[in-house]
Amino acid sequence: MSLFKHGEWTTDDWRFVADDEPLPAVGPKIVTLARLQGDDGEYLFHCGCPLGVRLESGEPVEALEPWLNRLSLVALGFPAFVDGRAFSAAAILRQRHGFAGEIRAVGNVLVDQHAFMLRVGFDAFEVAEGRALESWRTALLDVPFAYQYDDTASTPVQSIWQARRSGSLQAGELQAAE
């Protein structure tokens, strides 16, 4: 796995701990929703190290509500790239709950979805080895405009509706941006 975050390939400090694995004593870790909801759920926060949870695409994002302000990361699973449920989950986390931690895309993560993911609030991407890693830096700028207005997303993609309204991007700048 390679981790793409904030426009760069970086090393991953987080460790995903499967349900049948013992919890490491230290370091940032990602657990499943089942483990978080399990008997030792509260205990997970005790070590004081950052905690993340991995939500599969069928699991409701609402289930995270009791813990959201203490979670540092939510990983959203894409079992197949065509399964778009995690896009809504990310949007709800950011827009409704104001979740400020990392939202990470895991599973079947395609570069062609990178811009969409950023715009709904993902900010980190676990990409399988051997995929054209270089294209992750450039694909984003293929279509640097979007119509929709996403007030919570921080992306290089400009909202056309907003730009029209504010007149903040004029034709001249459009050219310059090329």
Added chain:
Amino acid sequence: MPKIITANHLVVGDVVFLAEDGWTPVVDRAVVADDDAALEQLLARAAQAEAANIVVGPYAVDIRREGGRIVPLHYREAMRTRGPTVRPDLGHQAELGSQR
């Protein structure tokens, strides 16, 4: 049941058939597999061609021989060898004419 392999050409999109020497639009030039071993060989060749980005979506088609000709059993596959039935001026039926 004798079978041939068909697919679509990647660049052009045309219907093609696996022949001795590559892919052909002429169904009568297709190699016929009369048993499982022969079919497996053809499918392996087709998979190679797909991996080499020559054709898309190869699959086997049941056929019968009629004189020197090859006729797919299913009407869908028979139509694929010719072109739209409502436009005889288009598709393989138009371009290949007498060959078919």
Added chain:
Amino acid sequence: MYRYDEFDARFVADRAAQFRDQVRRRLDGTLSEEEFRPLRLMNGLYLQLHAYMLRIAIPYGVLGSQQLRQLAMIADRWDRGYGHFTTRQNIQFNWPKLADVPDILDALAAVEMHAIQTSGNCIRNVTTDQFAGVAADEVEDPRPYCELLRQWSSLHPEFSFLPRKFKIAVTGAPFDRAAVKVHDIGLRMHRNEAGEPGFEVIVGGGLGRTPMVGKTVRDFLPVAELVPYVTAIMRVYNRFGRRDNKYKARIKILVHEIGVDAFSELVEAEYRAGDHAAGIELAVGEVERIAAYFAPPAYEDLPERDPGHMARLFENRDFARWVRQSTAPHTVRGYSIANISLKPIGGIPGDASSAQMRAVADLADRHSFGEIRVAHEQNLVLPNVPKRDLFALWEGLVEADLGTPNLGLVSDIIACPGMDYCSLATARSIPVAQAISRRFADLALQSDVGDLRINISGCINACGHHHVAHLGILGLEKRGVESYQITLGGSGDENAALGQLLGPGFAADEIVDAVEAVVRVYLADRRGPEERFLDFFRRVGIKHFKEAVYVPV
């Protein structure tokens, strides 16, 4: 009509450039077919039975003459000199080469067109009344809202990987020409007691394997709230729509399985939970900006009855017949809406040659402020024709072989491409349409039969909308041959109903006789010509037809 500003232009051009790069990577082998397939589908490029097929969006069916000329150019240069207008107000080219598609997309972008989201599990081209903005019975012009939805749904970050495709239709008139009750979302514009415009929101209609008439979830949604409310519906669908079975993945199944009340509660809860103020403000401003493009053209002040036109009607019976059958009332005095039938007797429904496209473009420039509409019945419309010009228009149409006066009659058949082109088909549909059209070629007979609509689909996917036809035909495969089922009594208008199955299917060489038998029953037993086929059917029921069509052995 709507014109692109620099943002729209840049957006579409960038998207075309992106696809050019994707095609390049496919051709050089960097992308496998498995990886490329979803990408090409997002740009409307299918691999069909004989070749690739490119589906081009005609947003809500509105076309300028320049655009139609460009489509003709594309047909000649990169295809086989014709195009096929679809039941979703789009156009398809049946023979493009993969390597040429980037050039085609550039040529489209040059005239403010694209193929974005004409395929795939995303929000598809929004459709509407082909008479939008000029229909005499219209309450409110739906086009600005269609354009708003087009923009909002284009490359939507959250809703581009839905459980299944998603179709939205809007009508601004009480007589529903857009079939809004058989779409995933149907929006019917009307006014509340205070006279403010809004939408009745209908969800969960659709055809295909499990046809359903949509259910109303909101009687009146203020127009300003359109985008956030539709967003709430989409989010509920994206989260809870079924993904385990593609035949159960449309929103109609979700609405059906949990019930419209529970569905509506989910949507309302989602809607309440959001903060929509900023979005509403932006969308309202955007609609205002868009609406300016749909300001009426510079209509002349014309008399209701043009003396020259009246004289021609008297003199020329063929012309009079065409006018009677093909024109519809316009909001502006002295103007008409002129329909152009793409159903010549024995022809391929919805096909137009490049020469015909150019002829229509020229006629539109001369007689209709350069504007053309595409109707979901696979016909064209010139929306703004002075009555004074109708004769000249008719002569031009006749010359281009486009003057068949059969609009709305039994030979005005909707037919999907079927197995002549479509890789999903189980049977052919075009030859059946052609044979029926020939059987009823006699215009006097057609007039006598009157309002009887036949729709044909080549498989259960129902692109030919056979369920909502007065007489629907579905092509299937039965024991290795084509077999055709007839349904009767369907209707896609404001009183939407699904057709009922007549009985066992017919072989390809029996279907036309069976259709004729149905028509003969109607002609023989109706109360008179004023009793339309649909009314007759509703009075006598399916059994009456069964007995007459299936002769007991």
